[in-house]
Every structure is written in C-alpha cells, then in structure tokens.
Amino acid sequence: MKRLILAFVSATAISAIAASGVAEGTRATEASGVSRESGPAVAPAAIDRQTLLQKVQAWSLINKRVDRIDAKLVLWSEYLAGANQAVDVGTDPNQLVWIVAVSGLVQPDTAHGQQFTWAVYAFDAATGRTRSTNAGRDATRWPPYFDGLRDRSAR
DSSP states (O other): OHHHHHHHHHHHHHHHHHHHTOOTTOEEEOTTSBEEESSSOOOOOSSOHHHHHHHHHTOTTTEEEEEEEEEEEEEHHHHHHHHTOOOOTTSOTTOEEEEEEEEEEEOOGGGTTOOEEEEEEEEETTTOOEEEEEEEOOTTOSOTTGGGSOOOBOO
C-alpha cells in the first residue's frame, strides 16, 4: 500500500512541477524526457520509444516486412484528429500515447488475408497497452498523417 501511495504522490508532484514551470508559448523538457510546448499538463511517458519500436518490429506475423519504422509521443486528441478517427468519448483527450508507424508489408490478423503498405499502432504511454491500430495502402507507402503529428518526446 505504501508503494502505491508514494507512486501517486510522485506522479502528482511531477505533473504539478511541470505545469508550473512552463510559461505561455515556451518549450520545456520534463524530468521524464517529455518535451512539450505550453498547453494541458500531461503525465510523463512510462514506456520509451525504443522499447515500442522493438516490440512492433518483433510482430513478424503481422509486419511481414518492415522497410521503415518510427514513433512519436502525442496526445490522444492529436492522434485522433490527424488520423481522422472518430472521437473516443471514454478517453481523456490529453492522455499521452505513442504512435508507431510502419511501412512495408503488413497483414493484420483481422484483415482476412488483406495486405497493406503501412500500419499505425497507438500505445498507452503509461502502460504500453495497444489502444488502436489502423492500416492503409497508398503510393507513398507511409501513413499520410504521421509526419504532421507533433512529437512531444525529447528525442
């Protein structure tokens, strides 16, 4: 029980410090390595970019061939807007998620044998659990919205 309470106090303290130390229109890097411009206070990411890139690359039954892979830390609302996805009413729009984009040959289990040139996986930045997946085919072989997402991580 002590550990649970301590973790909650630490996360609250970090959020409070980060929120108070960012002036309007400035950029700051939090202790967690999350870089952000002023805006809503967000909890730091507990899962790192490299871990998720390795995890997605290891999914060889889905990602048959990986030509390119990248990840960005964004707010859930930014991902939904960029990907033109329906709003998820039950989720905090200011929650941090890792968006991992893959190009190559992708064949999701649920696609009934269809193959795609790219896929995007959204992971909860605090737990690493998969939140969303989408895939597509186009001439650029890369998700059309991914490059426009603002990365909040301190690469």
